[in-house]
Each structure stands twice: as structure tokens, then as C-alpha cells.
Amino acid sequence: MKIKMKxxxxxxxxxxxxxxxxxxxxxxxxxxxxxDASTAxxxxxxxxxxxxxxxxxxxxxxxxxxxxxxxxxxxxPRIQEHFNQKGWMNSDEFPKAxxxxxxxxxxxxxxxxxxxxxxxxxxxxxxxxxxxxVNTAATIVVVGNxxxxxxxxSVKLADFDIDGSxxxxxxxxxxxxxxxxxxxx
Amino acid sequence: xxxxxxxxxxxxxxxxxxxxxxxxxxxxLLLIGIAVYFYYATxxxxxxxxxxxxxxxxxxxxxxxxxxxxxxxxxxxxxxIIAVKGIVTAxxxxxxxxxxxxxxxxxxxxxIFAFQDQHMSExxxxxxxxxxxxxxxxxxGIYSEILGIxxxxxxxxxxxxN
Numbered sequence: 001m002k003i004k005m006k007x008x009x010x011x012x013x014x015x016x017x018x019x020x021x022x023x024x025x026x027x028x029x030x031x032x033x034x035x036d037a038s039t040a041x042x043x044x045x046x047x048x049x050x051x052x053x054x055x056x057x058x059x060x061x062x063x064x065x066x067x068x069x070x071x072x073x074x075x076x077p078r079i080q081e082h083f084n085q086k087g088w089m090n091s092d093e094f095p096k097a098x099x100x101x102x103x104x105x106x107x108x109x110x111x112x113x114x115x116x117x118x119x120x121x122x123x124x125x126x127x128x129x130x131x132x133x134v135n136t137a138a139t140i141v142v143v144g145n146x147x148x149x150x151x152x153x154s155v156k157l158a159d160f161d162i163d164g165s166x167x168x169x170x171x172x173x174x175x176x177x178x179x180x181x182x183x184x185x
Numbered sequence: 186x187x188x189x190x191x192x193x194x195x196x197x198x199x200x201x202x203x204x205x206x207x208x209x210x211x212x213x214l215l216l217i218g219i220a221v222y223f224y225y226a227t228x229x230x231x232x233x234x235x236x237x238x239x240x241x242x243x244x245x246x247x248x249x250x251x252x253x254x255x256x257x258x259x260x261x262x263x264x265x266i267i268a269v270k271g272i273v274t275a276x277x278x279x280x281x282x283x284x285x286x287x288x289x290x291x292x293x294x295x296x297i298f299a300f301q302d303q304h305m306s307e308x309x310x311x312x313x314x315x316x317x318x319x320x321x322x323x324x325x326g327i328y329s330e331i332l333g334i335x336x337x338x339x340x341x342x343x344x345x346x347n
Contacts, residue, residue, distance in 0.1 A: 027331070027332065028277070029277065029284075029286065029295070029297060029332075029336065030277035030278065030279040030284045030297070031279070032279050032280050044226065050279040050280065050282055050284060050299045051279070051284055051297045051299050051336075051338045053329050053331050053332060053336070054331075055331050055332075064331050066329055066330065066331050068324050068325060068327055068336075068338045070263065070264070070324035070325045070338070071299070071324040071325075071338040071339075071340055073299065073340045073341065075229050075230070076226070076228060076229065077228060077229070077230050078228065080230075091325075095259075095325055095327050096327050098330070181280065183278070
């Protein structure tokens with residue numbers, strides 16, 4: 001009788017711990033955010049930030065990203081310099097970009113079951129102090145207690161008050177493509 | 186200027202000389218412009234390993250400087266080449282690359298180093314507990330609303346010694 005009781009308690013503990021693992025907020029400090037604003041006449045304006053912070057809360061169905069603007073790495077030093085200047089990202093005054101979103105079709109993903117799920121995400125993207133709504137499809141891969149997520153969407157530079165002669169000259173795309181990917185534990 | 190004017194001008198030795206001079210200087214300016222454009226357009230960042238270090242710091246006191254006043258610390262360190270002595274607390278894959286972290290165990294705030302392509306193999310050899318000097322371009326330190334701690338990012342890093 002005692003042994004049976006111990007087994008039941010142990011099983012309950014294992015289930016509870018597993019459930020806690022699934023329900024816990026998953027984070028990473030090494031998410032990748034890439035943007036590509038290159039055009040047919042200029043291949044330079046594209047960069048990657050590999051030290052973005054990302055979080056997914058399976059209990060609340062929230063998705064968050066946070067990236068230091070100055071840590072977007074460009075191949076070309078001059079473009080890197082221009083990118084951070086006042087006329088563009090003004091990274092001294094606005095040092096980070098953030099995204100706070102929610103999975104709108106939460107029934108499309110089962111965080112407790114391994115698999116690949118396509119979800120709809122809606123949220124607020126804040127760049128250079130301006131906040132805009134973003135709607136995008138995202139992929140979430142559940143592998144045990146690890147979540148892998150990725151999404152690609154476009155933003156309009158004008159929505160974030162980013163403009164300049166390189167944009168009107170066609171050297172920088174008016175709607176850069178943004179790709180995010182993260183492995184969260 | 187019509188064709189006759191141009192013909193007359195080309196016949197005049199003085200005008201011919203001016204035209205020749207204009208043509209040569211115009212072409213030279215064009216060539217210089219093209220050369221300058223290609224210099225800047227094809228330029229890439231120098232290898233961090235060969236760059237002069239602006240500051241050499243210890244990881245934990247360095248983190249504490251940002252925690253104390255990140256604006257003051259950013260003015261001093263942002264976009265500077267810094268050699269950081271410290272203990273690796275985590276290695277994190279980011280796509281095909283590897284980031285190295287040095288964290289303050291008391292506050293949770295951390296330094297994170299993204300590596301230059303040619304130095305990625307050095308980063309991949311590091312493991313938690315390693316005592317290293319990592320040199321990189323300090324981007325800045327900011328407060329994370331998600332984690333509730335400060336993080337200081339580095340780009341184009343290289344391992345100074347291991």
C-alpha cells in the first residue's frame with residue numbers, strides 16, 4: 001500500500017514538473033534578427049544582430065523580441081556608421097527595437113507535443129520610438145522543452161520616420177525584409 | 186552651341202586647348218569619383234585581432250559600471266575596442282555561429298560577444314568555466330525589459346588568449 005502511494009506521489013511530481021517545464025517562459029539571449037534593405041542598385045544595406053533577446057510564454061501565448069540597434073553588424077563600416085546616425089536609426093537616442101506580440105490562433109500550436117506549427121502573430125513593433133502593428137505568420141517547432149521559432153515580414157521605413165536621399169535614390173529599399181529566428185529554452 | 190560653333194571652336198587652337206583641358210580634368214574627376222565609390226562600397230571591417238585596444242577591463246566590474254549608470258558607461262565605451270578579461274558562463278549557438286557570455290551571477294546582467302567570421306572557430310572551442318580575454322567592438326549596454334537586467338553587446342569579437 002505504502003509503495004503504491006509512493007509511486008503515485010512520484011508520478012504526480014514528475015507530471016507536475018513536466019507541466020511546469022512546458023508552462024515556463026522560454027527565453028534566449030542569442031536570437032537572430034536580420035534585415036535586408038538591399039536593392040537592385042545597392043547590395044550593401046543589410047545586417048544581422050545575433051544577440052537579440054527573445055521570449056515565448058506558452059501559458060500566455062506571448063512572443064517578445066528585443067534587440068540593441070548598435071549590435072546590427074554590417075559588412076561595410078560606412079553603412080554601419082550611417083545606419084546609427086541621427087538621420088537614420090538615431091541609436092544613441094533610441095538604442096533598441098522591441099516587439100511585443102501574441103499568438104492569435106493559439107489552438108494552432110501545442111507546446112506540449114513535439115511538432116512544427118504555423119501560427120499567426122500580431123503585435124507592436126517599436127523602432128526609433130515609433131510603434132506600429134505587425135501581423136505575420138511564424139513557425140514554431142517544439143522539440144521537448146525547446147522551442148524554435150522563425151518569421152519573415154516587411155516593414156515600411158516611412159512608418160518609423162526613416163527616410164533620406166538613399167531611399168529616394170533607390171539605394172535603400174522602402175520596405176526592408178526582416179527575418180527573425182530563435183531557439184528558446 | 187550648334188554644330189557650326191563647335192566646328193569653329195575646334196579650329197581655334199586656344200579653344201581647342203581649353204576643350205582638351207576640360208576633357209582631361211573631367212575624365213580624371215570621374216575616375217577619382219569611381220575609385221572613391223568603390224573604395225567605400227567594397228571596404229569591410231578590419232580584423233579586430235589587429236586593432237588597438239581602447240580599454241582593458243575585468244568582466245564583472247565592467248558590468249557593474251553599466252548597472253550603476255548605463256548612459257555614462259555608454260558614452261565611455263560604445264563603439265570602442267575593448268579587451269574583456271573574464272570567465273565564460275555560457276556558450277550559445279546563434280544560427281551557425283556561437284555567442285559567448287560572461288554573466289554576473291548576483292544580478293544576472295551579462296556581456297555577450299558575437300564573433301567575427303574569421304574568429305568563429307576560436308569561439309566554438311570555448312566552454313563555460315574558461316578564463317579568457319575577449320576583444321571586440323562594444324556596441325552598448327541597455328536594460329532588457331524582457332529579462333529585467335542589463336546586457337552589454339559586442340560585435341566582431343576575437344579571442345585574445347585562451
